[in-house]
Amino acid sequence: MGEIIAEMFSAPVLVRALIVGVLVSLCAALLGVSLVLKRYSMIGDGLSHVGFGALAVATVMNLAPMAVAIPVVILAAFLLLRLSSNGKIKGDAAIALISTSALAIGVMAVSMSSGMNVDINSYLFGSIISVSGGDVVISVILALAVLLMFVFFYTKIFAITFDESFAKATGTNANLYNMLIALLTAVTIVIGMRLMGSMLISSLIIFPALCSMRVFRSFKSVTICSAVISVATFVIGMFISYIADTPCGASIVCVNIVFFVIFFVIGAVMSRSRKA
Amino acid sequence: MALIKTENLTLSYENMTVIKDMSFEVNSGDYLCIVGENGSGKSTLVKALLSLKKPVDGSITFGDGLLRREIGYLPQQTNAQRDFPASVSEVVISGCLNSRGIRPFYSPREREIAAENMERLGITELKKRSYRDLSGGQQQRVLLARALCATKKLLLLDEPVSGLDPMVTAELYELISSINKSGVTVIMVTHDMSAALNYASHVLCMTEDNWFFGSLDDFVASDAAAFMKGGAVRG
Numbered sequence: 001m002g003e004i005i006a007e008m009f010s011a012p013v014l015v016r017a018l019i020v021g022v023l024v025s026l027c028a029a030l031l032g033v034s035l036v037l038k039r040y041s042m043i044g045d046g047l048s049h050v051g052f053g054a055l056a057v058a059t060v061m062n063l064a065p066m067a068v069a070i071p072v073v074i075l076a077a078f079l080l081l082r083l084s085s086n087g088k089i090k091g092d093a094a095i096a097l098i099s100t101s102a103l104a105i106g107v108m109a110v111s112m113s114s115g116m117n118v119d120i121n122s123y124l125f126g127s128i129i130s131v132s133g134g135d136v137v138i139s140v141i142l143a144l145a146v147l148l149m150f151v152f153f154y155t156k157i158f159a160i161t162f163d164e165s166f167a168k169a170t171g172t173n174a175n176l177y178n179m180l181i182a183l184l185t186a187v188t189i190v191i192g193m194r195l196m197g198s199m200l201i202s203s204l205i206i207f208p209a210l211c212s213m214r215v216f217r218s219f220k221s222v223t224i225c226s227a228v229i230s231v232a233t234f235v236i237g238m239f240i241s242y243i244a245d246t247p248c249g250a251s252i253v254c255v256n257i258v259f260f261v262i263f264f265v266i267g268a269v270m271s272r273s274r275k276a
Numbered sequence: 277m278a279l280i281k282t283e284n285l286t287l288s289y290e291n292m293t294v295i296k297d298m299s300f301e302v303n304s305g306d307y308l309c310i311v312g313e314n315g316s317g318k319s320t321l322v323k324a325l326l327s328l329k330k331p332v333d334g335s336i337t338f339g340d341g342l343l344r345r346e347i348g349y350l351p352q353q354t355n356a357q358r359d360f361p362a363s364v365s366e367v368v369i370s371g372c373l374n375s376r377g378i379r380p381f382y383s384p385r386e387r388e389i390a391a392e393n394m395e396r397l398g399i400t401e402l403k404k405r406s407y408r409d410l411s412g413g414q415q416q417r418v419l420l421a422r423a424l425c426a427t428k429k430l431l432l433l434d435e436p437v438s439g440l441d442p443m444v445t446a447e448l449y450e451l452i453s454s455i456n457k458s459g460v461t462v463i464m465v466t467h468d469m470s471a472a473l474n475y476a477s478h479v480l481c482m483t484e485d486n487w488f489f490g491s492l493d494d495f496v497a498s499d500a501a502a503f504m505k506g507g508a509v510r511g
């Protein structure tokens with residue numbers, strides 16, 4: 001066991017992936033609690049598809065992938081937020097519309113460049129090798145931003161998550177905090193997408209929050225537990241992927257499924273004993 | 277001076293005028309019930325009172341040193357809230373947010389205010405419980421305690437009893453009435469005509485194209501009361 005861990009840490013690619021992964025999981029879990037409770041989980045999914053489209057187009061046009069993807073996804077996040085709150089097209093339909101469009105554009109771009117060596121598989125399902133030194137720098141900055149925001153605005157994030165109309169009525173600028181959350185979610189998704197793949201990245205946002213909500217019953221404990229679960233599942237999943245030689249993203253999601261089942265059972269037992 | 281005074285207030289909802297030239301005033305200690313049909317603009321008026329919507333015309337002025345963010349608002353519950361993992365004390369203390377600016381954590385004074393209001397509404401023993409495990413009536417008490425953390429002067433309640441059974445409804449009305457008697461002005465939007473007749477000091481009755489405002493006695497004697505027949509049985 002110790003040898004395998006030492007071996008993992010001797011490969012710079014793996015160390016980079018581990019650093020980025022742990023930080024992205026942490027951010028995704030913190031943002032995820034708020035997104036899941038506000039019924040915005042699908043926004044994460046929609047954004048990852050937009051990210052795929054942007055990455056594919058950028059690669060085909062020979063542009064720096066991150067420099068294109070981050071602003072495009074941020075834009076999409078603001079758009080989705082507006083659509084969900086304005087309600088001309090209902091939120092879920094709007095997300096389906098945008099995500100399938102982005103996916104289609106991405107696939108078209110890749111197919112038109114058929115001479116080029118574009119590995120569509122690694123975009124869709126992630127790859128450890130694609131994590132660059134630049135990603136490490138961005139994810140460290142991002143993680144610091146999310147953590148700082150969470151600690152500093154914790155009370156306000158709780159207020160707008162629990163009851164936006166009350167928060168607005170008592171003078172909290174809910175729109176500003178919603179935009180901030182959307183912005184950080186967009187950046188988290190783009191960075192995490194390289195590692196997890198655009199099809200799987202939204203699991204990092206949804207699973208930890210859903211797991212901890214089974215068992216914990218206050219906002220603070222749910223938030224802390226999500227962060228712990230998220231980092232733990234990432235590390236375990238990555239370890240399994242290394243030993244069993246399975247794809248990293250899928251391994252992590254599978255560990256999350258196991259965690260979810262465990263928490264679901266604990267939650268069911270707890271609520272039964274509470275009623276008894 | 278009136279706590280809230282509207283003059284020739286005109287409000288619109290999605291470019292349709294729903295309230296035209298409405299004038300009324302609420303004084304300290306009043307208990308105003310806003311009754312009316314669906315679509316008569318009650319929710320739009322509530323948004324305007326909370327400064328979340330700009331009047332098309334006319335004005336809303338606050339007096340007696342009431343600040344815009346000092347209204348204790350009890351919104352209608354959303355579905356997302358009913359199974360929200362939050363402890364009762366977390367919810368109640370979030371009412372203190374309006375007075376605190378950008379500081380990140382709650383002060384001991386704010387914890388005290390939250391504790392006082394939980395005591396006042398008889399929910400102190402629930403304080404560690406999770407909001408989603410409470411009954412509908414208990415949840416409304418929690419939200420009422422939160423609203424009281426945000427204000428000392430004015431409560432604005434939007435359909436506070438919807439979905440509650442008759443016993444719990446009666447209890448909640450008594451509670452609101454006692455809060456009113458302790459000096460907090462109450463504005464309550466309701467479908468429940470009998471509550472208006474039993475508890476209100478003033479009534480604002482809204483129909484699709486008209487409105488009536490006056491004291492309870494004036495209202496009972498008016499055509500508006502006859503119009504709102506349905507539930508308009510005293511007692």
